[in-house]
Amino acid sequence: MKQFLKRINFYELVRPVGQMLTFSVGSAVCMSVIAVVLALILDQTYIGADIMEKYRVTLFTYTMINLPQVVIDGLTIGFVYAAIALGYTMVYGVLEFINFAHSEIFAVGAFVGVEFLIALGSAGVLSGASLPMAYAYLTLAIFLGMLAAGGLAVTVERVAYRPLRGASRLVPLISAIGVSFLLQDVIRLVEGVTTGQFNRIFPTFGNFDARIIFGKLAMGASKITMGISVKSIIVIVSAVLMLVALNYLVNATRIGKAIRAVAQDRSTASLMGINVNRIISLTFLVGGLLGGAAGVLYALKFTRIDPFVGFFPGLKAFTAAVLGGIGNMTGALLGGIVLGMLETFAGSYMGVFTMGAAGSEYKDIFAFSILILVLIFRPQGLMGKHVGQKA
Amino acid sequence: MVSSYFKELFDRANQGRLAYFFVIAHIFAGTYLVYTQPRSNLAFLVLITSFLSLYFFRTSSRFKLVAGVVLALVIVPIVGVRNIFYLEVIFQIAVFAALALGLNIVVGFAGLLDLGYVAFYAVGAYLWAFFGSQQFYVLHFAPGTQPSDLPFLLPGDTFYMFILVGIIVAGVTGIILGLPVLRLRGDYLAIVTLGFGEVIRVLANNLDKPLNFTNGPQGITPIQRPTMPDMVVDWFNGIFGGVVGHDVSPANLYNLMFYLYALIMIIVIIFVTRRLNDSKIGRAWTAVREDETAAIAQGIPLVRMKLTAFAVGASFAGAMGVLLAASRTFISPESFSFMQSIGVLSMVILGGAGSIPGVILGAATVTILNLQVLQGFSLYLNELRQSDAVIPIINFAWKDLSTQLDPAKYQRLLFGLILILMMIFRPAGLIPASRRKRELDRDETK
Numbered sequence: 134m135k136q137f138l139k140r141i142n143f144y145e146l147v148r149p150v151g152q153m154l155t156f157s158v159g160s161a162v163c164m165s166v167i168a169v170v171l172a173l174i175l176d177q178t179y180i181g182a183d184i185m186e187k188y189r190v191t192l193f194t195y196t197m198i199n200l201p202q203v204v205i206d207g208l209t210i211g212f213v214y215a216a217i218a219l220g221y222t223m224v225y226g227v228l229e230f231i232n233f234a235h236s237e238i239f240a241v242g243a244f245v246g247v248e249f250l251i252a253l254g255s256a257g258v259l260s261g262a263s264l265p266m267a268y269a270y271l272t273l274a275i276f277l278g279m280l281a282a283g284g285l286a287v288t289v290e291r292v293a294y295r296p297l298r299g300a301s302r303l304v305p306l307i308s309a310i311g312v313s314f315l316l317q318d319v320i321r322l323v324e325g326v327t328t329g330q331f332n333r334i335f336p337t338f339g340n341f342d343a344r345i346i347f348g349k350l351a352m353g354a355s356k357i358t359m360g361i362s363v364k365s366i367i368v369i370v371s372a373v374l375m376l377v378a379l380n381y382l383v384n385a386t387r388i389g390k391a392i393r394a395v396a397q398d399r400s401t402a403s404l405m406g407i408n409v410n411r412i413i414s415l416t417f418l419v420g421g422l423l424g425g426a427a428g429v430l431y432a433l434k435f436t437r438i439d440p441f442v443g444f445f446p447g448l449k450a451f452t453a454a455v456l457g458g459i460g461n462m463t464g465a466l467l468g469g470i471v472l473g474m475l476e477t478f479a480g481s482y483m484g485v486f487t488m489g490a491a492g493s494e495y496k497d498i499f500a501f502s503i504l505i506l507v508l509i510f511r512p513q514g515l516m517g518k519h520v521g522q523k524a
Numbered sequence: 525m526v527s528s529y530f531k532e533l534f535d536r537a538n539q540g541r542l543a544y545f546f547v548i549a550h551i552f553a554g555t556y557l558v559y560t561q562p563r564s565n566l567a568f569l570v571l572i573t574s575f576l577s578l579y580f581f582r583t584s585s586r587f588k589l590v591a592g593v594v595l596a597l598v599i600v601p602i603v604g605v606r607n608i609f610y611l612e613v614i615f616q617i618a619v620f621a622a623l624a625l626g627l628n629i630v631v632g633f634a635g636l637l638d639l640g641y642v643a644f645y646a647v648g649a650y651l652w653a654f655f656g657s658q659q660f661y662v663l664h665f666a667p668g669t670q671p672s673d674l675p676f677l678l679p680g681d682t683f684y685m686f687i688l689v690g691i692i693v694a695g696v697t698g699i700i701l702g703l704p705v706l707r708l709r710g711d712y713l714a715i716v717t718l719g720f721g722e723v724i725r726v727l728a729n730n731l732d733k734p735l736n737f738t739n740g741p742q743g744i745t746p747i748q749r750p751t752m753p754d755m756v757v758d759w760f761n762g763i764f765g766g767v768v769g770h771d772v773s774p775a776n777l778y779n780l781m782f783y784l785y786a787l788i789m790i791i792v793i794i795f796v797t798r799r800l801n802d803s804k805i806g807r808a809w810t811a812v813r814e815d816e817t818a819a820i821a822q823g824i825p826l827v828r829m830k831l832t833a834f835a836v837g838a839s840f841a842g843a844m845g846v847l848l849a850a851s852r853t854f855i856s857p858e859s860f861s862f863m864q865s866i867g868v869l870s871m872v873i874l875g876g877a878g879s880i881p882g883v884i885l886g887a888a889t890v891t892i893l894n895l896q897v898l899q900g901f902s903l904y905l906n907e908l909r910q911s912d913a914v915i916p917i918i919n920f921a922w923k924d925l926s927t928q929l930d931p932a933k934y935q936r937l938l939f940g941l942i943l944i945l946m947m948i949f950r951p952a953g954l955i956p957a958s959r960r961k962r963e964l965d966r967d968e969t970k
């Protein structure tokens with residue numbers, strides 16, 4: 134036992150948790166300050182007067198009331214983005230290639246998990262399940278989603294990417310776009326033939342929809358409810374666990390060392406006796422596992438999934454990876470959290486701040502604007518080092 | 525080898541008079557088949573593929589020109605007005621061929637992967653949709669609440685002017701988008717253009733408030749067409765009425781007119797593309813595509829050359845957008861989805877990036893697969909559903925098959941398969957560009 138404990142690198146377990154805490158708290162504080170200051174300024178204009186007339190509160194109070202919920206929603210979706218973004222970033226780090234099909238790998242994970250739970254539900258197991266059993270089923274669903282997505286990711290790499298290694302950059306990218314489109318319709322086909330429906334609903338069981346209330350804060354005439362739904366806690370906790378595990382795998386094990394070596398220089402790594410193809414497959418497997426788990430968590434959080442569910446989360450996760458500095462794992466984590474926060478804040482407050490002219494319907498393109506801005510002003514991302522193009 | 529045997533056979537037929545004979549026989553056979561069986565998809569395929577034999581058989585260029593003009597301007601239109609579905613198919617082939625040729629400049633010549641190409645198409649379409657309809661007077665009404673007796677902003681004949689305006693506006697949009705992002709590496713550019721395509725679609729969906737520019741998801745209708753004098757209708761029926769077998773209505777003649785306009789656009793695009801490709805700019809594009817670093821070392825202004833390709837491609841899409849808005853008299857954000865961009869891309873990749881005949885072949889193939897093969901398969905499945913047939917071994921009754929399963933809607937599967945298979949097995953496309961072909965031949969002789 135002592136021997137075993139000695140081998141564990143505790144630093145690598147603590148460091149990512151610290152990073153996540155810093156990033157979460159930092160981005161939450163930054164965004165909140167911006168939102169509150171904006172609200173205070175706009176209160177002086179006729180936008181504030183308009184809110185006063187409609188809801189009988191100042192814009193400041195309105196912002197404050199919604200703030201806790203917005204921060205928690207932002208964190209939840211941020212961690213989902215981070216888990217997907219790590220899949221992009223790891224593959225990019227090793228192959229310098231945007232795995233466009235990663236969003237569909239995520240969707241497949243979501244579908245496998247949800248279909249499993251629906252099957253359990255129709256067998257009558259879910260409705261009478263006790264709380265520990267409910268959690269066990271959810272865990273099992275997440276594992277199945279991970280397995281399916283990981284297996285698929287490895288298969289896709291073997292079939293559609295490996296034959297193209299060494300071709301010019303755009304060739305595997307086009308193939309990846311093809312895989313992405315193909316998979317969307319394959320999901321649709323399978324669902325259409327087997328169930329006749331494309332939209333699947335995450336079954337309700339356990340206490341996942343409940344909310345834990347911490348307390349209420351008086352705020353003028355109205356009250357701020359401090360609470361968090363169980364779903365969000367599950368999503369955040371599982372994402373944190375996975376991210377810590379991944380960090381440990383990459384930074385503190387022999388396999389991780391091999392992955393890093395391949396990412397740094399493929400041919401030299403192969404001279405050092407590393408089986409490059411196996412490491413690349415492994416990278417896809419790890420990325421797929423994370424993506425699949427993120428898919429099930431996403432389904433838990435948003436309940437409804439359809440065959441195209443992967444498209445927007447996938448693109449946003451890619452944006453997150455670029456925002457943090459693609460190829461950099463800490464960067465993907467930071468990018469995911471920041472992007473989730475930004476997007477949720479924009480989605481919740483833009484409508485009110487602009488008097489309904491530009492509301493949450495622009496939420497989805499908000500990420501792209503960020504992507505374009507990042508690429509113009511800081512193409513290496515927030516944490517990336519500037520590297521010249523490899524010829 | 526079977527393929528080399530076929531090649532030998534083809535080479536033997538492809539000599540002297542025999543080649544002329546085969547081309548003419550193919551055209552006649554196609555025309556005869558479609559004329560006697562106007563509903564058969566197979567007959568239509570025979571006719572359409574006669575363009576292929578016209579391309580592949582070695583005949584004099586004067587013969588090719590005459591035969592091509594007769595096929596495209598006489599036989600296909602007459603066949604089209606006899607069965608209006610064929611007219612739709614050839615119109616779509618023409619539109620997509622023009623779009624694919626435009627994208628070919630960006631992807632094939634300059635080697636920039638543009639995943640949001642239909643955004644420029646949308647810019648053109650919404651431009652004419654706004655100015656060529658009543659939308660200007662609807663600005664202050666929410667969708668669906670406008671009064672019904674509004675005037676049109678501009679007369680329909682300003683359509684011709686707006687083709688030019690569309691070219692300019694889309695080109696400028698391309699430059700504005702390209703300026704910041706063309707400094708980036710190719711794969712980033714792909715994602716940014718994808719994002720831009722989505723931005724345009726979301727804007728089209730949501731710009732119905734605070735001022736109603738696009739009428740939201742319901743789309744804009746009616747959009748005006750250029751006027752067609754009665755004289756033209758009478759003239760057409762006078763000459764071709766006997767061959768067609770019935771009088772052609774003005775509505776169908778409009779479709780024919782837009783088909784001809786699309787053809788003219790294709791010819792203009794081919795002309796411009798070939799001239800550009802043979803010029804200094806074209807050589808610069810090739811250099812940039814093959815090796816950016818080496819191109820810079822040769823003194824090629826990288827960003828400016830990329831920007832030219834981007835803007836030229838975008839402006840063609842803009843012109844086609846104006847044409848689409850006028851021909852459909854209705855547009856909605858639906859027509860400009862990401863899937864459309866990938867559809868056009870798969871046409872370019874299937875035919876062969878950088879190869880003009882290849883891209884046209886790709887556009888025709890994908891459109892026919894889309895409109896005829898997938899839909900034919902759908903109809904067949906529906907028939908099976910209505911029958912009492914059962915799949916033998918697994919004992920599955922066809923009528924239990926979900927009605928959601930409609931092959932006509934599985935275009936993504938088609939596009940995806942095309943992209944993957946082409947990239948793995950034939951990255952240069954069905955008809956490789958001449959430069960690529962020379963490279964491939966050289967590799968083989970080594």
